[in-house]
Amino acid sequence: MKPLLGLEEAQARLLALAPQLPPETVPVEAALGRFLAEDLHAARTQPPADLSAMDGYALAGGEGPWTLVGESRAGAPYREVLEPGQCVRISTGAIVPPGADRVLLQEDAADDAGRISATELPPPGRHIRARGFDFHAGDLLLARSTRLTPARLALALAGGHGQVTVPRRLRVAVMDSGDELSPDPADCLPHQIPASNAAMIAAMLEPLGCEVTRVGPVPDNREALAAALAQAEDADVLVTSGGASVGDHDLIKPALADWGAETAFWRVAIKPGKPLLVATRGAQVILGLPGNPVSSFVTAFLFALPLVRAAIGDLDPLPRAVAMIAGEDLPPTEKRREFLRAVVEGDSVRLAGSQDSSALSALAAADALIDRPAGSPAARAGEVVRVFLLRNG
Template sequence: MSLPPKPIPLEEAWERLLSDVAPLGFVTVAVRDAPGSYLAEDLKARRTQPVTDLSAMDGYVVRSDDCVGPWQVIGESAAGHPFGGTLSAGEAIRISTGAHMPTGEVAVLLQENAEREGERLSINGKGEPTERHIRRAGYDFSDGQALLGKGTRIGAAQLALAISSGHGELAVHRLPSLGVIDSGDELSASLDNCGPNQIPASNGAMLAAMAAPYTSEVRALGPVEDRMESILDAFDAAASCDVIVTTGGASVGDHDLIRPALEQWGAKIDFWRVAIKPGKPLMVGRKGSQIILGLPGNPGSAYVTAFLFLLPLLRRLAGSLSPNPSTIALPTAVDIGHGHKRREFLRAVYREGMVEPLGSQDSGGMHALAISNALIDRPSLGDEVKAGTSVPVYLLENG
């Protein structure tokens, strides 16, 4: 029996996984159906915002060359109901936030700086009219201006910008479909019929929940028993998916059948060991344009490797130009010991500006995984870290 290959570094694994992966083809969708998708082309404004000068505050408008007062209030400009005339010396109009400014060189006297008796307006001594409170035409964006780049993910704020800039439809990349296969004789799909030698199958549901924001469909195809025929049937059922992810059976034990099943199914294995903890037995295979990820079966390992590999792959297929997660530097609340041989991702809790690794880092522990909201990236053989020292941290969506 040949020895297993040497585990490869995380960055090399990312490169080998994503270097040849291109975003899926694009579709045109109604703008309100675009959230969660990535732009397939740059977004440019089709109108100017605002189309004219607006008031940024409640108050009164006077001419810029007539800022001493008193004035006679001759009208009002409210949002959606502009004042139609022009101002002469000694005249003012009431104005609301967001309302059109009258034509000409004008200034705004804030409501709190104004004193009014009937239609007579004067300054109460706290401030003078100023042009600082005018939102100029086009200050937000102008017709034809580039607003968002290709590869931007559409969220709530991006949706509002697209609508405001005149877009009823958007060209976005197609979201990938995913087949999820959790395998193992110990897994039970039924909570009511979970025998003493079994555990409830949770990995499939966990991965489906993680992947849902980046996919068009998640097809649950497990749990599958440790039989070659059952695993091959599951692969056949996922043959139309853009990505297949498995958990369990990706190592080299007698009952680890994912790799031989994939090879029998016609997939080519790219790599299957990465120098990280948890998650060393991680496998990447390809069959045509389809990509298969084999993740470890322990839930902590499955979660971490899905965060580091499955989600970046899905984001890349969906059109992201920067699919990999990024770290931020946060001070650790406690001392952290010397690093181990493999690069380690410690489940941790981030609160009050500091991050603290959890006491239990066992990859089979689901309680620790569920209460963590961060991963501390510890380098291989890293030095001891004292409390208060900044460390690289990935923030998770658990929090």
Template sequence: MNAMLSLKEAHTRLQEIAPSMSASEFAISGGMPRGFAASDHHAIRTQPQADLSAMDGYAICGDGPWERIGESRAGAPFGGALKPGQCVRISTGAHMPEGSDRVLIQEEASTDGASISAEDVPPPNRHVRKAGFDFHEGDLVLRKGVRLGPASLALAIAAGLDRLQLVNAPKVAVLDSGDELAPVGIPPRPNQIPASNGTMIGSMLHPYVGEVNQLGPVTDELGALAVALADAEDCDILITSGGASVGDHDLMQEALKAWGAEIDFWKVAIKPGKPLMVARRESRTGSQVILGLPGNPVSSFVTCFLFALPLVRAAMGDPNPLPQTIEITAAQDFAHTGSRHEFLRGMSDGRTVHLAASQDSSALQALASANCLVDRPPDAPAVKIGEPVSVYCLHNG
């Protein structure tokens, strides 16, 4: 496929060829599982199991005043039943005693010791969390394709689940190449720059796949690239950075073809990131997807955000793997766009957005200061201050 694709066409194609990962059972008690649910999960208990107090105060029965006959606290419920004119001291999360269906909060109660009174009697069910108000036994609590996060993990535990069926994370390798790259931690020679792309890409992918196999930097030599690619034999997704174009020293396509990969598509009508390349290969361990990102660090970041992250999410069963935009207000004028879909680095306060000082594809300082990408479709008209624009939110700090 040689024709330049639109962003939408490239996204569609990438999702079609994303590897399909198997699922495994993970014990919550054995660590901190993460990933996407491989199946629906249902509660095996009801939460809460009984009516609970939502406030500190008094569980009351009938009209006041009320005689205080005991206490109900979280984990130690009152053992008896209330009769009209009786109450018990109650704490937040404690079981409501039999005979009471409302709570007089502490701030509205008057007491002379054993007797409790109030100007107004609260209505039924005031400040009460009814049994099962969160979920009942058998309710769907984790839907297939949901990403397991801190809140959903807490929900699974509360629902009585200890073992979860999650999609296995793909094995990902990152290979950055270029004669000009010096490994991290080694001072670059005068004709070199530090190799930042591999670490940057690995950091972006880490929340989904954990450790990423770093294979670079590798020099622009077919032999060196062949050795590095051999170390990627068992990965599900290989992400390369640099060398994907057609210059005299851009050898990645040639090396990938010699490795047995077939180019699926190359070049996407986006800016930055036009030389994006996608290839596929059958290895001894299964099908591999290769995503070739440009070498300029900003281009590499933008294409990793737009393509590598969605590829990993799609492989893990996310039903909506593509990043989503939000609409906010332009804090400056934006020029009309050309024939390519542009992604401008910007800073937003959540209501408005303005552009970073530099939009050069090698400007890392401007990239690091950005917290969003302004989404400017091809042939989009100019935007004036105060008009709406779409942005992708970044987590860049």
């Protein structure tokens, strides 16, 4: 039997298979959270003219007093050229009239029947936002593969863009399988458990903007699996849960082969999550996760989420580890790299409870995974450990 793949090699091989999505143009407001498919350059200059940064008076030369000749408001500029010794009342965001060289703050001004004097004269250029200080037409606003956050969405609009080009939404099918799974959590026979993995995985993927379709739960027979796989015909990515191990009733591998899929790799040296399966069917990527819920969650975090992020345009799709302090002693590890469910407490982490791969209560309490290398000795409380914070826990 081939040796198990290490985590980083398995992740790299999976990400190399990420679907290449065609671009589509959508309104900026509909693109929140998506990644740009091309560079975005400014179509206009911001600000488009010299603007006042404060409420007060735009002054034209000299040390005063100045004759008040009008007003410049945001959206209603004063259109004449100011002569030396003249000024206009001005509001924040209003265009500074030609001839004015500074703005006198309202609180530093005295008005004597239209004659404005300064109690504190600002230097030239003060309180004026110069034309183009933010960006000029043609400047690069956002590079390709930048994620559109609320602030970047505002920048795109300010740059004169009502639409942006992004990869089309990724279509993901999520399927759980197993004779023991009941579709109704309120109606389980003694030999059944509620089907929860597909719902959990879908909830992890949907915040990334995918179009997620649920399939199943599917019983452990080839005919039922074939019918279920047919429902995922148009998915870019298929994520299965259960049936990827080596038991007599683990039928995902043969069912995928019947469907025309080719195995890319199988089994990874991690705990939980060893039976991970990756296959392809044309451009479609299939990710077979273990059926135990904790194993399913951990492998979805380490593999499914990065695969989806890579497909939708994220150039840095892998989760990032941080260093934290072990809040309690940690057991030694054996031949596989282990990911312990943990709870963050300030700058330290402690175990969330049972580390059994079926323990959903501990998983639900966890907001971190402690990354323990294979063959590690026991770690003592106070030692620095590597931790992944669960962005989708």
